[in-house]
Amino acid sequence: MDAALTIAGRSLPREATTTTIGSMGSRELTDGELIEQIGAGDRVAFEELYRRYTRPVLGLALRKLGDRGRAEDALQDAFAAIWRSARSYDPARGAGGAWLYTVARNAIVDGFRRRPDPVADLPDQADAGIGPGEQAEASWLSWRVHRAIEGLPEHERPVIELAYWGGLSQSEVAEFLQVPLGTVKTRTRSALARLADQLEGELS
Amino acid sequence: MKDRFDDLVDDIEDPSERERLRRVHELLLQVAPPPEVPHALRELPAEEPVRLLPQRRRFTLALTAAALVAAAFGSGFLLGGRSDDASVFRTVSMAGVGEGRGGFASIEILEQDEAGNWPMVVRLRGLDESRDRDDYYELWLTKGGKLADSCGRFILDDGVTEVSLSVPYGFKRYDGWVVTRRGSDKPLLST
Numbered sequence: 001m002d003a004a005l006t007i008a009g010r011s012l013p014r015e016a017t018t019t020t021i022g023s024m025g026s027r028e029l030t031d032g033e034l035i036e037q038i039g040a041g042d043r044v045a046f047e048e049l050y051r052r053y054t055r056p057v058l059g060l061a062l063r064k065l066g067d068r069g070r071a072e073d074a075l076q077d078a079f080a081a082i083w084r085s086a087r088s089y090d091p092a093r094g095a096g097g098a099w100l101y102t103v104a105r106n107a108i109v110d111g112f113r114r115r116p117d118p119v120a121d122l123p124d125q126a127d128a129g130i131g132p133g134e135q136a137e138a139s140w141l142s143w144r145v146h147r148a149i150e151g152l153p154e155h156e157r158p159v160i161e162l163a164y165w166g167g168l169s170q171s172e173v174a175e176f177l178q179v180p181l182g183t184v185k186t187r188t189r190s191a192l193a194r195l196a197d198q199l200e201g202e203l204s
Numbered sequence: 205m206k207d208r209f210d211d212l213v214d215d216i217e218d219p220s221e222r223e224r225l226r227r228v229h230e231l232l233l234q235v236a237p238p239p240e241v242p243h244a245l246r247e248l249p250a251e252e253p254v255r256l257l258p259q260r261r262r263f264t265l266a267l268t269a270a271a272l273v274a275a276a277f278g279s280g281f282l283l284g285g286r287s288d289d290a291s292v293f294r295t296v297s298m299a300g301v302g303e304g305r306g307g308f309a310s311i312e313i314l315e316q317d318e319a320g321n322w323p324m325v326v327r328l329r330g331l332d333e334s335r336d337r338d339d340y341y342e343l344w345l346t347k348g349g350k351l352a353d354s355c356g357r358f359i360l361d362d363g364v365t366e367v368s369l370s371v372p373y374g375f376k377r378y379d380g381w382v383v384t385r386r387g388s389d390k391p392l393l394s395t
Contacts, residue, residue: 050248055238062239069348072245072379079248138234145231146238158297158310163212165237166299166308167330170211175364176308176329189213192225199228 031096032089039086049100050079056146057104063139064108074108081107101143148198156191159184240297240395243375291315293322296395298381300330304392307331309383311343313375322375324355326367328383331392334359340386343369345378351389352378 029037029045031052037045057078061071081103089099149157162173170188174181209229216222293313300307307330314323326343334340343355356369382391 047248054241054245058239058241058245059236063236068379071239072242075245141231142235145235149238158295160232161237161297162308164232166297167306168308169208172329176310176327185212185214189216189225192213192228193221195232196224196228199231 031100032091033096035082035086035089035096035099036091038083039089046079046083049082052150053100053104053147055150056143057100059146060101060104060139060143061108063142064105065112070112074111077111078104078107097144097147101140105139144199144201145195148195151198152191152194156187156194159187160191160195163188237299240380242379242395243294243296244377244379246294296381298383298393298395301391301394303390304331304383307383307393309393311381317370321370321372323368323370326358326369327364328360328367328393329364331360331383331385333362338386341392342384342386344382344384345371345373345375346380346382347378349379351382351384355381357386 029048031049034045034049034052038049054075058071058075061074061078062068065071065074082100085103089096093099149160152160158177159173162168162176163170166173166176168176170184171181174184177184209226212229213222213225216225291314293315296311296313298307298309298311307328309326309328312325312327314325316322328341331341337359340357340359342357344351345353345355353371353373355371355373356367358365358367358369380395381393382395383393384390385392
């Protein structure tokens, strides 16, 4: 098989071996379904999974490593591990998101052990002073929230990011995005409802 | 932000739905923002390496861009701007750091033009207004965490300032964006 594309030194097929994403009609494949297709060598599925999880994986690597350059290296290590390991995914043993979290976290930690350079900054200021169990819980929560954010429509995601992490009021978001205030409120409510659907397990 | 839930979603009649959204609101307050992903990592590696422009053409483009930036700066700054038919290639968000905390910017990178330049529209808010024309801010591309290439200088108004810039650089060589103020290389906004 031609192997023109590599990630972290691992070869991926030049062409997708299947194009099953489109064959499912308008329904979006779950993460687990994508992993199963990746396990069968589907590069298109891998690209879709990469799109969904780039920011969650990079965020996880940043929390673990505290250094942006190393985190970006770890991002590639993590996706190489996902590509390699996808065949071992068993949907009966858990959801795709949890499997990805485990594989990515292990790849990030393994990469750190192989290249134990001193980190530039503290791993995660928010984690300072809390125990390992709480850190793990916070890390998992961030992973879930970041993944859910990536699932928002393009017109809703900036509204949430500006309001919660840009520190803008609704009026300021409206001014910044040059849309009416009512539109910002509608998009915010819609986005929160979508996130609530996605994060059902975290809300109880 | 903690007390702004009512402002965010006024008028939800169903108490259970209101409570559900409030719990999401509280979750969002607990987590750090998702990181901005460098352009080079946004997609899986291309099947063919990006073809670099011939050296001479790159030099010409760099001169052209420098002239454009100088012209923009000389006339104050470019406001407004992009043509309606220009489509956005990528949007990058920047947040305030250090003395710029509270600032925010978005960079809309438009499709590459025929000359090979990347036009972009930068919107900024929350940084101190420029005192005069010499008190300029500068947008940089970074590499290895250091300032690498300037994308242009501009003066900030109170409120939202919109600046149009154009650069010839291939973004894959860089790993981030920062905004600095004249006389300092400390980032005020960063990806």
